[in-house]
Amino acid sequence: MPELPEVETVKNGLQSLIVGKTVKKVGSNNPKSFPNDEVEVEQFLVKVKIIAVRRRAKVLMIDLSTNYTLVVHLKMTGQLVFVDQKQRFGAGHPTKSLIGDLPDKSTHVEFTFTDNSHLYFNDQRKFGWVRLIPTSEVQNLAFMQKVGPEPFDAKLTPQILQKRCEKHQKSKIKAVLLDQSVIAGVGNIYADESLWRAKLHPARLTETLRPKDFVNLLQAIRESMSLAIQKGGSTDRNYVNAKGERGNYLDFAKVFRREGLSCERCGHEIIKIRVAGRGTHICPHCQKIK
DNA sequence: CACTTGACCTGTCCGC
DNA sequence: TGCGGACAGGTCAAGT
Secondary structure, three states, X not given: OOOHHHHHHHHHHHHHHHOOOEEEEXXXXXXOOOOOOHHHHHHHOOOOEEEEEEEEOOEEEEEEOOOEEEEEEOOOOEEXXXXXXXXXXXXXXXXXXXXXXXXXXXXXXXXXXXXXXXXXXXXXXXXXXXXXXXXXXXXXXHHHHHOOOOOOOOOOOHHHHHHHHHHHOOOEHHHHHHXXXXXOOOOHHHHHHHHHHOOOOOOOXXXXXXXXXXXXXXXXXXXXXXXXXXXXXXXXXXXXXXOOOXXXXXXXXXXXXXXXXXXXXXXXXXXXXXXXXXXXXXXXXXXXXX
């Protein structure tokens, strides 16, 4: 669920909340969530200062003064939540509906800083992970090697997007957008939102798209994602930012989770279908297969 | 080789 | 009320 706008929002939050802090203690209850052994953690993470937080695609990178980096993938239900030592979630707190007192049963990694504040990695479904690796090796991770351009990279043009999509002529355009090697950071929410904005049916085969479609599509991806970043991302079920707060983009969504409501462009009813194995939201009038 | 489906997990919702 | 099954979706491995 966390896609580019959600991970970007977490990154921005962490930059102001944890950069400059020194790690005092690290605990984990699940080797799948945090596979590093105690020796590595003790040597390269404990008593170590956080110097930067970065994002590439849907991956977060927390750089440390030891030239090691904590690489984090939230996958579907992962959360990275910072809690000041005096702060309490729960009753009365605006985020109580999504987060209670931490740690809880979904907490798999707990970082304690020297000022007794905490960073919690929570993940209901345990698909996400945190890994400690040398900073110089981040770019060598298989995922980093094959991931495509960032949507907001000025060097990415509609022509380049078209060329990257052309490797998947027989695939449905939605499946291609979800392929991280084609373009970075698009997931189910912003694929649907972008295809609506570009007036393209998600099941259209890539080979049927024309140059103008890629102009519209790239613009649509950028518009939906920049609005989403502005609104703090989308909270469908689990997503929260680094302060434990939900995002508001879904109040502004055009089709995602809006089945049964009317399309704001033409008034026809938005429907939910299945494309490329994913729940998919479209306006059947604006988005035709042709 | 190109493309699709299943596995990884757990919580929630729906129908019986 | 309880229970089984479908569903949610990011990514990789396995299958067609």
